[in-house]
Amino acid sequence: MEPGDAVEAGDAVGPGEAAEPEPTLPEPVRQRIISVAAAVLPTLPGDELPAPLRRVAKFAPNRRARLGGAPIATQLAGDPLFRQRVASRVLADAGALGAAVVSGASPAAADPVEVAALAYLARPTGWRALVEDAGAAVRAEVDSAAVAELVREAEQRAARAEHDRAVAKVEADKLRDEVARLREELGQLREEVRVLGRSLRETQARERRASELLATEKGRASRAAADHEAELRRTRARLAEAEAAAGAVRQTAKEARSVDDARLWLLLETIGRAAVGLRRELALDPADRLPADYVAEAFADNPTAADSARGLGTDDPARLDQLLALPRAHLIVDGYNVTKRGFGEMSLEQQRKRLITGLGGIAAQTGDEVTVVFDGAERMHGLPPAPRGVRVLFSRKGETADDLIRRLVRAEPPGRPIVVVSSDREVADGVRRHGAYPLGADSLLRRLARA
Structure with missing residues (x-):
């Protein structure tokens, strides 16, 4: 092997x-x-x-x-x-x-x-088992070192115990002398105890009198506690009544919300049928060309290739997914701004090929219209056919990809969701004024990496 x-x-x-x-x-x-x-x-x-x-x-x-x-x-x-x-x-x-x-x-x-x-x-x-065995061996060495440390500590404690025993023996001799002295003091203390006994009996008499007073005060406190408990029960009854009233209010609000939902559904149904009737009355046929196709013909360096460029058919990728999920969304990509940020070590031809292939996957998954714009029409030579649903445009001489992107956005009808991917702040500010959603290049790169 x-x-x-x-x-x-x-x-x-x-x-x-x-x-x-x-x-x-x-x-x-x-x-x-x-x-x-x-x-x-x-x-x-x-x-x-x-x-x-x-x-x-x-x-x-x-x-x-x-x-x-x-x-x-x-x-x-x-x-x-x-x-x-x-x-x-x-x-x-x-x-x-x-x-x-x-x-x-x-x-x-x-x-x-x-x-x-x-x-x-x-x-x-079986390489994972070898790694686990090594971990077990390392832990065993650590445990062995810990055991050795415990043995050393036990030996040190034994030495200290022996020393403490010798000290205790000396202390015992001292204590014997102390005991003899204390016995002498004990006699004196017994006399003091008799005196203190008399004092104690007097104190106990005073304590009994204090206990009687305490019992009287406890009776008063019990009556006050009973009054407090009665008041608490009345408060709980009022709280139960308030909760019942709140439940009735919530039920009323729920019924009102149900009525509002029914009205909203009826309004949306009416609008939908009105739109169908208006389309039938205006006799609008499905459009076989999109606004970006006209911009491609009018402003790209090779207007006759606009149809073939479409193919045959913030930095959070989750935000990009949400926008692409909107109906009839149009994704416009600042080509070199994305490729030089994500895989700038490749040649320009490889950058274009990799980005266009990834956008083909997004177009196939979402069904959205996708347009990618590159600087310089002369780079178009040798470009492979674009995937279905992807339009590839190159700016003409004297015009930048940023200008072409702004023209594409302005050509779209108001209200259509337009998503522009570029980390160029000027491009983002320009398309935002025309109602587009600008996103950073990292959102698309992370979306392509996830796919």
């Missing part, structure tokens, strides 16, 4: 199954994984390094794992291809131990932390 095969076996997920979550790694195993991955980073070609780790690879060896630990761990967990490249180099350096881990075995004499780190990177069959 090759290291690459081990990674594919460990990460493979059957059809319809969800990938298992990353295991919780013991801290020594996590630190070891980051250490070996940091050592491998400089050996990887620049095009094989994930973008977040290219800067980390330039760190000094003694700072690479310490300062770049978090991004290294994130890439290892989320990028199987990067993890496979790291595993192939680490397993080659590990020799026989790496071969044993790839085969799914754990040599008895091997360091469990090293075995778990290799298993996490290579991910052979």
Whole structure:
């Protein structure tokens, strides 16, 4: 079994199954994984390094794992291809131990932390069990250290007990002398007790008199409590009457709300039938062309290609989904503003292809009209056919994509939901004045990533 095969076996997920979550790694195993991955980073070609780790690879060896630990761990967990490249180099350096881990075995004499780190990177069959075994071994070492600490503490307590026993012996001798002295004082105290006994009897007589007074006051307090309880019962009766009245009011409000709902339904039904009658009276046929088609013909550099460009048919993606769920919504996308923010490392042709393909999926899912606008008509050469439901437009010479977007928005009828995706503040402010809903580029990028 090759290291690459081990990674594919460990990460493979059957059809319809969800990938298992990353295991919780013991801290020594996590630190070891980051250490070996940091050592491998400089050996990887620049095009094989994930973008977040290219800067980390330039760190000094003694700072690479310490300062770049978090991004290294994130890439290892989320990028199987990067993890496979790291595993192939680490397993080659590990020799026989790496071969044993790839085969799914754990040599008895091997360091469990090293075995778990290799298993996490290579991910052979049963690699999670190797990681769990390493965690158990680490916990066992911690428990062993704790037991040793307890033994040391017990020995220290025994030494202290022996010392305390010697001190107690000395104290006992002192106490014997103290007892003799106390016996002498006891005689004196007995005499004092007799005196105090007389005082106590006098005090008890005074206490009996106080008890009699207290009983009298308790009788008065009982009568006051009875009066209070009667008043409380009267208050509860009044509260019950108030609650009954409130229930009647709530029932009346519920009935009134039901009447309002019926009136609203009747009003909406009347409006709907009136709209059907008006459409029948005006004899309006379904439109075979949309407002954006006319803008494409009037202002794009290649007006004859407008029909073919349509195809044959804030930053929260949830907000984008809500807007696209509105009836007859029109999604207008500032092409390069989105692609350069989401995948600017690609060529312009690859950026356009990736965005248009993703928008085709959205058009297929929602059934909405989708228009994507790019700067520069000369970029249109070699563009593949647009997916169904997606219109692709390029601004003509001397005009920007922002201008074309504003023209598309102005061409739409008032009241139609228009969603404009652009992180350009000027574009957002301009289309908002014409009734469109501006959203940031991140909302579309996150929506495409989710799809």
